Amino acid sequence: MNIEQAFTMAVGLQKAGRADEAGRLYAQIAASDPHFAPAVNNMGLLHALAGRKETAVALLRRALALVPGSLNSWNNLASLLTQLDRREEAVRTYRISARLDPAQPAVLNELGLLLERSKRPDEAREAFARAAALDPMEAEYANNLGAMLRTDHRLEEATGCFRRTIALNPQHSGAYSNLGSTVKDRGSFWAALLAFRRATTLEPDFAGAHWNESLVRLLLGDFVRGWRGYEWRWKHGQLPSPQRSFSKPRWDGSPLRGRRLLVYWEQGFGDVLQCVRYLPLLAQMVGAEKGGEDGERPILLECQHALLPVLRSLPGVTVVLTGAPLPDFDVQLPVMSLPALFGTRLETVPSRVPYLSAEPDLVARWGERLKGLARDGGGLKVGIVWAGSPTHGNDRNRSIGLAPFARLAAIPGVSLVSIQKGPTEGQAANPPGGFPLLNLSPDIKDFADTAAIMANLDLVVCVDTSVAHLAGALGVPVWVLVPFAPDWRWMLDREDSPWYPTMRLFRQARPQHWDDTIDRLERALRERAAG
Structure with missing residues (x-):
């Protein structure tokens, strides 16, 4: 029996699930002809299946040293490196395969998925776009491209991709869910509900679609069904904090009667x-x-x-x-x-405030720092926050940067105070254009300091972040800049909040455009300062 016949037999044994016999035969082939790359490649795959992945990597690299143009070996190696979470090596390996043969949509799709997991959205989008162009009839490629377009806020194009996915595969529950999220971002909330409902009809345990539907229902004021669906958050698995496990039972709302x-x-x-x-x-x-x-x-x-x-x-x-x-x-x-x-x-909604209070000693201490700040005698002391946490999934929509606040600093009788914390707080040391700003950020240690500062302010103006909730809980007047597709708690078409009586909302009229919102806020602040 020659090598080709032996290799054919080994492949048959491998397909039949007789891995040990196939492995022995591949090893015999490689021993008799060390340059027979297909046997070395398949030995690598068998080692990978057996959990010996580092050995498998070495064998696949050996196969590629023998036949550098083997797409099969490059793709197998890239897949194995991905499983080992050696992402950079896997990306380089997939790119080599794609250069050897650019007409591999499946390889480009795998590359896109890997780049997406590696937080490289622009490169991922390019890979998915190439895959979708090569095979426009594959629903998954269109869906993946749509997801990256949505991440880039190209909502109309993303909507088209998801509708194409559904046309190619009407049973694609993920595309319906993605479509729901995208039309929600465009302000079509009832259409979003229909899409999420279709996703959960196709896949009743689709936690992400249930969760997203609940957020839209809460946004629309349907609290009964919204809270019920909100419990899907734990099965969704995308929260920043995991569900805790306790030996003690979950409270069902019954009277505590001595229980803690x-x-x-x-x-x-x-x-x-x-x-x-x-x-x-x-x-x-x-x-x-x-x-x-x-x-x-x-x-x-x-x-x-x-x-x-x-x-x-x-x-x-x-x-x-x-x-x-x-x-x-x-x-x-x-x-x-x-x-x-x-x-x-x-x-x-239990809206009585304040339900939190600042520490009196801290209030007095920060009050000394703020004495004499207001200009023109009895002006307004206004705390500002221009950014939320960059790890928040919606941060790109809500954070606006420090520059827009320059217009507020120019209002007679208004003194601005930075209470920003986080990666962008350093901007307060050198405000754009050099507008006047008291920078308290470096000395704020925690929320107790922030609360004490707020107690000495006339107003807080902030983006949608935790500072808005703290000000509202303290009963401090707070104006919040709200994105076009808002978080559920800010609801729709209202300037007030049922959760915080001292809050006023300034809503974005168009996605990614804050100018009109800042115009309205500036006019309101001028009126307040003049009054």
Whole structure:
């Protein structure tokens, strides 16, 4: 039996699932002819399947040294490197394969997926576009291209890609969900609901589509179905904080009757600040305001380190730092499930503020820093925040930079104060055009400092970030710049917020265009300063 016959037999054994026999035969072939690359390549694949992936990489590289033009070996190696999470090597390997033969849509699609996971959206979009152009009848390529176009806020083109995907594959639940998210970004909220509903009809356990539908329902004021769908967030798996696992049962809203409840943080700072309003209500319900020592209080709150100083002011609640040993408790609940358990509707949002307070000593200390700031005698002291966390999924839509605030600094009787924290706070040291700005950012250690500064301000003007929630919870006047497709809690077509009575919303009229919004805000601030 010659080598070609032996190789054919080994391939047959491999296809039949007889991996050990196939491996022995490939090894015999490679021993008799070390330059027979197909046997070396297939040995590599068998080692990979057996979990010996580093050995497999070495064998595939050996096969490529023998036949550098083997697309099969390049693609196998790239796939294996991807499995090993050696992303840069995998990208280089897929690119070599694509250069050897540019007409490989499947390879370009795999390259695009890898680049997307590597946070290289422009390169990923290019790869998906080339794949879709080479094979316009493949639904998955159109869907992947649409997802990257949406990331780049090319919403009309993305919509076209998802509609094409659905035309090619009417059962593609992911494309319906992506379509829903895209038309939502374009302001077509009812069309988004229809798309999400179609996705969950096709795939009843599609957590992402259920979750996104719930956000649109909350945005539209349908709190009953919105809160119900909001519980899909844990199965969605895309939250910044994972679901916790406890041996104690989840609280179902029944009377506590001597049981101790742990409420634990989830998601971002703003989410926690918004929903801790329910805890004093719970404490009142169980008589915690008469409960004596802190350790005997039936309501526990576990929170992030940055929020601990400001959340200590919650009446009737024992606040514990995440990571610290937890006191004993009987039942538990994530904080964002409280609105549903309270049966919150638009007309029953617990909106009494303040439900948080700043520390008096800090208020006095920061007050000294702010003395004499206001110009023209009795002007307005206005705190500003121009950016949220860059890791937030919608940050590109909500953060506007410091430059637009120069117009506000020019208003007679207005003094601006930077309370920005995070990667962009350094901009306050050198404002665009050199407009006047008191930069307090470097000295702000945590939310307790921010709260104390706010207590000394006349107004806070900010983008949609945690500072907006803190100001609202403190009962401080706050004006919030809201993107065209807003977060669910800001709802639609209203300048006020049912969650925060001291808040005023300035909505973006068109996606990616803030000029009109800033115009309206500037006029409002001029009126307030003049008054």
